[in-house]
Amino acid sequence: MIPSLNNRGKLPIGIHNCSGEDVIYRYCNTEIRKRFQKPITDLLNFAFKTNAEYLFIGGSFITNELDPNDIDCLIVYNENKQIPNNKEEVLIGGMHIDLMFASLENRSIIDAYLHLFSHNRFSEEVGVLQIDLLKENKIWKLKPPGKEKYEVIKSAYIDRHILNVRECKGVLVTIHGLLSSGQWNKEIAPIASSEGWIIAPYIYVGNTPSLLINKRRRSKIVNEFREWICDLGKRYKIQKLFQ
Template identity: 30%
Template sequence: MKTILMDYTQKDKQTAEKITYDLERKGVRVWNDEFDIKLGDNIFEKKKESIKCCHYILILLSDQSNRTTEYYTAITKAKKDIVILLIDNCNIPNILKEYPIIDLQEEYDDGLSNVLAHLKNKLESKKNQTEKEVTVSSVDLKSVTLKNPILKSMQTVSIEQFFNEFSNGKELEKYKKALLSIFEFAKMREAAYLLFGGSFAVEKDSPSNVTCVIVFRHQSDIPRDHGRFFLQETTIDVYFATIEDQNTLSTHQQLLSMASNNQGAGVIKIDITNISMDQLQRIDHNISDNSTSLIDLYQPRGVLVTLHGLLSRAKWNTELAPIVSSQGWIFAPYVYKSCVDLLFREQKRKRAVDEFRSWIFDIQMRYKGVPISVIAHSFGTYIIASYLAGFDEDIPVQFQSVILTGSIVHTNYDWKTKYEQSKIIRVRNEIAKNDSWVKRMPDGIIRLSKKFGQSGVKGFAQNCDILTQHNNKIFDHNNVIKRDVVEQIWLPYLNANSNLDFLE
């Protein structure tokens, strides 16, 4: 569900935390809005800044609520969906009486169910909202064949064009049956469209890697199982994304648009909403019997989340994706808006962690029961460390393994306690003495946060069973995430930990 802001006074903090926890257990992500108001701060400006990122506001009202009419006026002017939650028999300000009011005083569970039902109805009413994408016109497939220059943008084609002209040639003929199976699978699951990249969008006679993203409309539509299509020595990797989650979808589109040499390549889009099964059967009739396919729907080994650093587009994701997916991992790169200000401004750092909190909870709800591991680089290490430290005991999302590289987390970070609190099972820290970026972090920056440090070059001071640290003279800040390290070191480490259980 969309981001929900919980508005309350500090005197109602305990009740707000209970409601937040109960809603998140039901799959609703809630942002607890706690302000660090300092002398001279304008409370209205603070509120205006915080509600920009939310879609719905839950206002907690009690006898202890001491908000002014001006305060509530500032909230209502934001034109967000507002719900009033009563936790005792108090007066309701006139300006809030026009909004839905849900009583949580006596029948708490019934009241919570009403909150969930109201939010669900609001979301349902927006299901047919037009997707926010740049429209591209169809293209003559004669300009898209593999023997012509690399595409430079996303091109929309019909399914007939895709099969009749794009997939021509002896080397491509064998793929057609597998491609048709993907389309049939997507159609049965009511997907919106498909994206193809890799060898299907670059100048290459004999494809060696094929990547497809099946795009659904809503998070709830995504199948739990993942799929692969095997053709002799070639694997077609199939990923899932949704129109609702534009950040993840944009990341997939970026990965598809990168050729193996990191040069820009095109992405092919096929809309299947108006395709009938009869059309697919006609295509099947025209496909040679020499074209074979085998689909393997499997329970994934785990979800692998990647967190990039500052001023980075994480191009290494393009190399990481096919490697980890080939070994049964669901690849889930997290992309945030990075800038140098994140180092200096506490509020921006807090927002980055809050946004990750919402995103990772969605990942967990999408792949229920599938363990989550993380590869974090540079500022990404700060994000995962801050998330883990943000919950005293119970945590919405647990992590099986975390790999840190270029870590800027403080050397005194307490990993042992995180394990004892069942937040994490294993941690691997890559120590690179030649990491000049971490080595030269000014003391002025390190003092800005208790979590900042130089564990990427000094290692963590704590000695505990869950933490392994490895020194390397070749690594620097940017050259660690390479194929040799991923295939020979990190994936064996992640695979070995995939069956471990959290501490009871």
């Protein structure tokens, strides 16, 4: 259950346990804020899929701001080895999301992040949401982080790069021709990726004119391409592949 906001438009001090449905109902209930529904849903699905233990949300999203500009999130796993290695592979539709990871093996880091989340840019203490992923209703007991650890986390957070995770439009597959290695991909890739496409150049060897008369070799390339593009679709869970 999410408590009412105080007279400053912030959550009361402390960590407040709630469900994902509570978050959507409370914070995605206006015409402007409807755009947050998919990012929150995708975020919850990602946390479940990767077996996260905790999910914390802070920032302007959980205030009374009419059009908040970001969502601050901390996903906590049981072990360090569960933490995703590459943020760019986390596809969460339609929003700028500051996504941080930690594990229960380093509780002081979790405390440092939560201490950061619980203080706004004016050093005012505010509330933080904890999504009840495991339905166990265990609220995180926040301990004051060590000064050195907190300063490291704070510095990393301030200097962070905001991850622009937009909904992927699809996969753009490019195939070079004979006597070519697809050097033109370097011109296409920045343009297409900036528009939300995954770029997937297919490079094959033996691209000489003799390929036209070598039926066996042509068949091998076609079969390899078929396997590659099917694997591509499964990997990115995209129904349509654009060529």
